[in-house]
Amino acid sequence: MWHYLSSVACRSPRIFLRSSFITVSLVFLCSCSDYLDVVPDNVVQYEDLFVSQKMAYNALAKVYSYLPSQGRDNTQYTMGDEWIVTSPEVDAERTWIQGGGIMRGEQSSSDPLIDYWAGKKYNSAWWALPSLWAGIRHCDLFTENVHLIPDMTAEDKADWIAQAKFMKAYYLFMLLQEYGPIILPKTASPDAPDEDLFLPRSPIDECFTYIVNLIDEAIPALKERAGLNELGQVDKVSAKAIKARVLLYRASPFYNGNSEYYSNFLNAEGQHFFPQTEDKEKWKDVIVAVDDALASCAQNGLRLYEYKGQPYAYDTDDYRLNTERMKKIYDLRMVLVDTWNEEIIWGVTDVTQASTMHSAAVIKKPAGYGGPGAENSGEAWMAASYQSMERYYTENGLPLDDDKTVYRNALLELVTTPNENDPAYASLRGIMQPGVQTVRMYLNREPRFYANLGITGGYYRAHQVRISTLMFAGTAGGYMAAIQGSWANRTGIAVQKIVHPESIYSGSASTLIIYAWPYIRVADLYLMKAEAMNEYYGPSQEVYDALNMVRARAGIPNIEDAYTGEFVRDEARNKHLDQNHLRDIILKERNIEFAYESGMRFWDMLRTKRAVSEFSNPAWGWNYLGTTAATFFDLRVVQARKWSITDCLWPIHVKEINANATLIQNPGW
Numbered sequence: 001m002w003h004y005l006s007s008v009a010c011r012s013p014r015i016f017l018r019s020s021f022i023t024v025s026l027v028f029l030c031s032c033s034d035y036l037d038v039v040p041d042n043v044v045q046y047e048d049l050f051v052s053q054k055m056a057y058n059a060l061a062k063v064y065s066y067l068p069s070q071g072r073d074n075t076q077y078t079m080g081d082e083w084i085v086t087s088p089e090v091d092a093e094r095t096w097i098q099g100g101g102i103m104r105g106e107q108s109s110s111d112p113l114i115d116y117w118a119g120k121k122y123n124s125a126w127w128a129l130p131s132l133w134a135g136i137r138h139c140d141l142f143t144e145n146v147h148l149i150p151d152m153t154a155e156d157k158a159d160w161i162a163q164a165k166f167m168k169a170y171y172l173f174m175l176l177q178e179y180g181p182i183i184l185p186k187t188a189s190p191d192a193p194d195e196d197l198f199l200p201r202s203p204i205d206e207c208f209t210y211i212v213n214l215i216d217e218a219i220p221a222l223k224e225r226a227g228l229n230e231l232g233q234v235d236k237v238s239a240k241a242i243k244a245r246v247l248l249y250r251a252s253p254f255y256n257g258n259s260e261y262y263s264n265f266l267n268a269e270g271q272h273f274f275p276q277t278e279d280k281e282k283w284k285d286v287i288v289a290v291d292d293a294l295a296s297c298a299q300n301g302l303r304l305y306e307y308k309g310q311p312y313a314y315d316t317d318d319y320r321l322n323t324e325r326m327k328k329i330y331d332l333r334m335v336l337v338d339t340w341n342e343e344i345i346w347g348v349t350d351v352t353q354a355s356t357m358h359s360a361a362v363i364k365k366p367a368g369y370g371g372p373g374a375e376n377s378g379e380a381w382m383a384a385s386y387q388s389m390e391r392y393y394t395e396n397g398l399p400l401d402d403d404k405t406v407y408r409n410a411l412l413e414l415v416t417t418p419n420e421n422d423p424a425y426a427s428l429r430g431i432m433q434p435g436v437q438t439v440r441m442y443l444n445r446e447p448r449f450y451a452n453l454g455i456t457g458g459y460y461r462a463h464q465v466r467i468s469t470l471m472f473a474g475t476a477g478g479y480m481a482a483i484q485g486s487w488a489n490r491t492g493i494a495v496q497k498i499v500h501p502e503s504i505y506s507g508s509a510s511t512l513i514i515y516a517w518p519y520i521r522v523a524d525l526y527l528m529k530a531e532a533m534n535e536y537y538g539p540s541q542e543v544y545d546a547l548n549m550v551r552a553r554a555g556i557p558n559i560e561d562a563y564t565g566e567f568v569r570d571e572a573r574n575k576h577l578d579q580n581h582l583r584d585i586i587l588k589e590r591n592i593e594f595a596y597e598s599g600m601r602f603w604d605m606l607r608t609k610r611a612v613s614e615f616s617n618p619a620w621g622w623n624y625l626g627t628t629a630a631t632f633f634d635l636r637v638v639q640a641r642k643w644s645i646t647d648c649l650w651p652i653h654v655k656e657i658n659a660n661a662t663l664i665q666n667p668g669w
Helices: 046-051 053-064 098-103 132-148 154-179 204-221 236-251 281-299 313-321 323-333 351-361 386-390 423-428 447-452 522-537 541-554 579-593 600-607 611-615 654-659
Strands: 016-018 043-045 083-085 344-349 382-384 414-416 437-439 459-462 465-468 516-521 619-621 636-639
Touching (some): 043 046, 083 098, 132 154, 154 204, 204 236, 236 281, 281 522, 323 447, 351 382, 382 386, 386 619
Antiparallel strands (some): 083 382, 619 636
């Protein structure tokens, strides 16, 4: 590894940074790019940044700059089984999409993917992935030098130091997610002996304790809530929320008593890296932390999002005629893209997120729709998997297999939606097109299904227009061989959840609405609480209440009504009363609520020890070359997947193992 101190040339007592490297902050709304222009040779000695608060802001921005972009092709948003990516050759994979490579088993100790440990260099700085150890070292350097700033109050200095402590903890947590046991940083002088510099990995419980203690140290000095000019900076509310997430991981089965996977994973002293027996009390700590975070959210006006604006012009009539359902569609369609809304506890405004994720997921704008963007703009090489589409509930708030109105053998039958003048169409206005042939499984689904996806017979709001999608080859949303080679939505199912309806996707002429991509939002806290309460106490009204907060916003019945009502299958009735079944229900709710968001499902499956069974299955999709409903709705394997216990922990690069004799490689690599 780049051992902790030497990873940033720490044997030299001073660090030199080029201003072009440190002055761009994607985290804060304001730009600090002009702060170092006064330096004649454009090279700044690190301590010189602390001559004033204005100059030191660059160093604070650098503390945050190691946060991986949520939209670049070498970060985690395509991990899991939700996204399928394709290339101009259609049948070949976009090999630089590293999340997809991880899911296909393409990692090795000589070439780890999304390598936060050693970092990764590419021909272009755009793709470079820095080592998080360098970010951790920068947090320490920043903390050591803040006292030098002459024109700053003690209170503001304390806040900046607390932010750096939190970010150090967060970077360590990110490393822990990928690698499990990590190295716990220790202070050492640049001329210290190697045994003080080349440190071993620590048992996982010690790692969690170190991270939580750092966050606890940071919280008292942080501002209650970051101001409008500080959006993206950590505050008390976001620190408490992330602390709850860290504790959730600590209590989860992968990290809490995982003798099944790691009974032989030992350090040099023969100690287990992972605890071998479950400690149920860890769930109690999650409950306490989540309640504290939720209380802070309530005190600061953070709550589940509801859309407060007017409908777009293209929806006005349908909104008026189908107000209740359309209001719910807007609540769910805009929850991510309405920037810095009341649900975002902590987020980042990241231009690469828009220029990769957005444009890669958005369907091509068909001819004849008008609006300011060019026809055929958009890339459409990211698609939703069939599995992720199927997971959404029915309108009765039940999984397909638990709803007695659903017949598995009939789900793939072709049906036609009611005509516009048919009374049966009234509840479908603005949600499904009238008189269109589609597949039965697309009808009578929950509002998140229609708000998040682009489907045959539905509507896709993007390019500043509303597109009536069919998804067949040569139709709106589908494969068009004459446009940009053969790029295509490979599954016939599109994602609109992450696409801002007002963005214009026209190549170099694009005008993209940059919104705050959330690291954590209020819905996550409610579902954490439901999970932790169920694990510690078992099913209770308090569990249901937390779960129902998210379900109510989603426009589906509460959990008690869903599993006792007229639509639930007899074999599924009262599932919510059983702890094991309720665990599955809560995780499925998380899968749906956070679908397509930064690999959230991936990490949930990993921490609950479900990744091996879930991610070993091939990805499925429709026949995107089909030109009619009859030929399009032909389910087929789109991509093979490979996942085993070995893949649950990333390999540490072999060069790091060779450089640090105390490092023990993860099992199987």
